[in-house]
Amino acid sequence: PAAGTDPDTLARTAAAELTTALGDGHDVAVVMGSGWAPAADAFGAAEGAVAIGDLPGFAAPTAVGHGGQVRSVRVGERRVLLFLGRTHLYEGRGVEPVVHGIRTAAAAGVRTVVLTNAAGGLAPEHRVGQAVLVSDHLNLTARSPLVGATFVDLTDLYSARLRELAREIEPDLTEGVYAALPGPHYETPAEIRMLRTLGADLVGMSTALEAIAARAAGLEVLGLSMVTNAAAGITGEKLDHEEVLAAGKAAAGRLGRFLVEFTGRLP
Ligand code: HPA
Numbered sequence: 001p002a003a004g005t006d007p008d009t010l011a012r013t014a015a016a017e018l019t020t021a022l023g024d025g026h027d028v029a030v031v032m033g034s035g036w037a038p039a040a041d042a043f044g045a046a047e048g049a050v051a052i053g054d055l056p057g058f059a060a061p062t063a064v065g066h067g068g069q070v071r072s073v074r075v076g077e078r079r080v081l082l083f084l085g086r087t088h089l090y091e092g093r094g095v096e097p098v099v100h101g102i103r104t105a106a107a108a109g110v111r112t113v114v115l116t117n118a119a120g121g122l123a124p125e126h127r128v129g130q131a132v133l134v135s136d137h138l139n140l141t142a143r144s145p146l147v148g149a150t151f152v153d154l155t156d157l158y159s160a161r162l163r164e165l166a167r168e169i170e171p172d173l174t175e176g177v178y179a180a181l182p183g184p185h186y187e188t189p190a191e192i193r194m195l196r197t198l199g200a201d202l203v204g205m206s207t208a209l210e211a212i213a214a215r216a217a218g219l220e221v222l223g224l225s226m227v228t229n230a231a232a233g234i235t236g237e238k239l240d241h242e243e244v245l246a247a248g249k250a251a252a253g254r255l256g257r258f259l260v261e262f263t264g265r266l267p
Pocket of ligand 1: 118119120121186187203204205228229230231232239244
């Protein structure tokens, strides 16, 4: 497609190629964040896969540890699109590539999106490897994926009934407010204190813009963070991207099994 193609047209073009490659009738898209790629393997053998970079409007993701694939898997009666790898705002390509996967999944007909991410934990009781449901977000990127007079309501953006469904599977899952920052640097301890004051429980560099785009496209959203580290200044430890990825890997199998169960139970 020509440069300057509007985002919805580009998403429809990508969705057409996606369904040519993987078939149609997908119910749900699961976006795998940093460190979650091993969780994708819990879904078992894919019925098909495409390289993300081969679809219109996508570029191969750049961050270390991010796969670059869309897989089609089946869980019971549900057809699931697994997005391994996402585009982040910090890659410098602007907002549209960040939400293109969501718009493509919506154009391909999914009704639900599960946004996973790796996050720093702000609460002292957060443990590395713990999964936390996103109850709401603070979008501190100063950006929106929407342009023009689209005054989309974001009340209950992270679906209460999907959080309830998640807790039917894992009753101990806690919830938290996710603060989305542009990155790519980690926060300063002072910024983390500020975020706590603002009501954040988790901090990361994704998810919020995708959730907004999903709501605008009429999708129901579940957000799930994996705490990969205590946020800056909480323990005094330095933050290391490799350690963040390693923590993700260690917890990924368990979280993958949760995601399989969750997608299989979707209404
Ligand atoms: N801050 C921001 N993003 C993150 C973090 C963090 O501490 N951990 C994983 N992603």
